[in-house]
Amino acid sequence: MSTTREGAGPGALPRTQAITLLLALLAAAVALVLPTAGQAHAISRASQTMYTPPSNAPSPGSLYPRALRLQNSGSSNGTLLATFEQYSSGTPVFPIYRSTDNGNSWTQISSITDTHNGFGMRYQPFLYELPTAVGNFPAGTILAAGNSIPSDLSSTELDLYASTDHGASWSYVSTIATGGKADPTNGQTPVWEPFLMVSGSKLIVYYSDQRDPNYGQKIVHQVSTDGLTWGSVVDDVTTSTYDDRPGMPVIAKLPNGNYVMTYEFWGAPEGGFAVYYKISSNPEAFGSATGIPLKATDGTQPKSSPYITWLPTGGANGTLVVSANSSDDLFLNTQNGAANTWTRIASTVPGGYSRGLLPLADGHSLLVLSGGHLTSTGLNPVSYGTIDLGGGISDGATYTMSNANSI
Numbered sequence: 001m002s003t004t005r006e007g008a009g010p011g012a013l014p015r016t017q018a019i020t021l022l023l024a025l026l027a028a029a030v031a032l033v034l035p036t037a038g039q040a041h042a043i044s045r046a047s048q049t050m051y052t053p054p055s056n057a058p059s060p061g062s063l064y065p066r067a068l069r070l071q072n073s074g075s076s077n078g079t080l081l082a083t084f085e086q087y088s089s090g091t092p093v094f095p096i097y098r099s100t101d102n103g104n105s106w107t108q109i110s111s112i113t114d115t116h117n118g119f120g121m122r123y124q125p126f127l128y129e130l131p132t133a134v135g136n137f138p139a140g141t142i143l144a145a146g147n148s149i150p151s152d153l154s155s156t157e158l159d160l161y162a163s164t165d166h167g168a169s170w171s172y173v174s175t176i177a178t179g180g181k182a183d184p185t186n187g188q189t190p191v192w193e194p195f196l197m198v199s200g201s202k203l204i205v206y207y208s209d210q211r212d213p214n215y216g217q218k219i220v221h222q223v224s225t226d227g228l229t230w231g232s233v234v235d236d237v238t239t240s241t242y243d244d245r246p247g248m249p250v251i252a253k254l255p256n257g258n259y260v261m262t263y264e265f266w267g268a269p270e271g272g273f274a275v276y277y278k279i280s281s282n283p284e285a286f287g288s289a290t291g292i293p294l295k296a297t298d299g300t301q302p303k304s305s306p307y308i309t310w311l312p313t314g315g316a317n318g319t320l321v322v323s324a325n326s327s328d329d330l331f332l333n334t335q336n337g338a339a340n341t342w343t344r345i346a347s348t349v350p351g352g353y354s355r356g357l358l359p360l361a362d363g364h365s366l367l368v369l370s371g372g373h374l375t376s377t378g379l380n381p382v383s384y385g386t387i388d389l390g391g392g393i394s395d396g397a398t399y400t401m402s403n404a405n406s407i
Helices: 023-034 397-401
Strands: 047-051 062-069 079-085 094-099 107-112 121-129 142-148 156-163 171-179 189-198 204-210 218-224 234-237 245-253 259-266 275-279 306-309 317-325 332-333 343-344 355-360 363-370 382-388
Touching: 047 079, 047 094, 047 397, 062 363, 062 382, 079 121, 079 363, 121 189, 142 189, 156 204, 156 218, 171 189, 171 218, 171 306, 189 245, 218 343, 234 245, 234 259, 245 355, 259 306, 275 363, 306 355
Parallel strands: 218 245
Antiparallel strands: 047 382, 062 079, 079 094, 094 107, 121 142, 142 156, 156 171, 189 204, 204 218, 218 234, 245 259, 259 275, 306 317, 317 332, 332 343, 355 363, 363 382
16 A cells, blocks of 8 residues: 555547559558557547546545456457446445447446445455456456455455356455455554456465564465465565565566566655566566566656556567556556666556556557546546557467456
């Protein structure tokens, strides 16, 4: 966690006729910069609003959006689902919105309610579609993880829910981890910010953990082979300084087989909640990887609540994209995450605390979602828009797009 939460409250078509030499040369020049064949119809949309909180909602109204694109669900493939923190004077839920027009418009189809504790699904939702069977859950099952927290914020619990009807209904599956008061002060013992992915036949959940008395906060993971029972806690990011607070892990897979984990790092030499990342060939071995500060070529050092994804555009390595709370801009890397090769581009969507990023099916259009910044005065809508990153599609497009938002 980067900020206290208590105050927030519970192409052009070919001509058939002959063309002039000048036009032919122009067309050839354009072809060099447009996406490759088979990857047409890129999307660029200005920011729109998915949800506006009612005037009587507690601040900040909404926050922390997440989305996925169905890829293992038969005739429903291509459908987009989204959720976010929805602040309410009653028992909070994670609303589920659906888009069947590639993210142009959205309709609410369900809500994830806390049927296990009755506290409410309050913070940090994450949506994930199983790319392969795990236990008795077939490929295409939608999983949702989030933090069940009572109105007095006296405890935290990362719970897992599942949908077998493409998000229309949800059932409690298991409790991943339990912790103490929802208070990011060092010495308190909450658990935060789950992120799900599958490796082989194993389901992995990464999260921020304040329960270890040796660390103010650390990043850990647990593994399950059935979604019902969870293995021991494994450290992924720790430091030798108790007051340090690495947190908010998100993982993307590269076409070379490596995995990249971004996280915020309170206590970093760069100051603030500097965005760091680790690269590992094994998603269960981030603990032995070295943290790298994310710094753009113009000197910008993003800070707080990063999110990372990968798209198969921009060259043979594709493009890593990172969002951070400190900037409306996005940070790109086409060199498999190599240090000192990050560049900065503008986003059509306002900045926010832990924005969501979702690659679309064309391979170079990126859906960006924002629930605004964490505030105790005012109400944030959930906004979304699409950026065309352009460029050629990498040779690994078929393989990697099947994994781009399934890990």
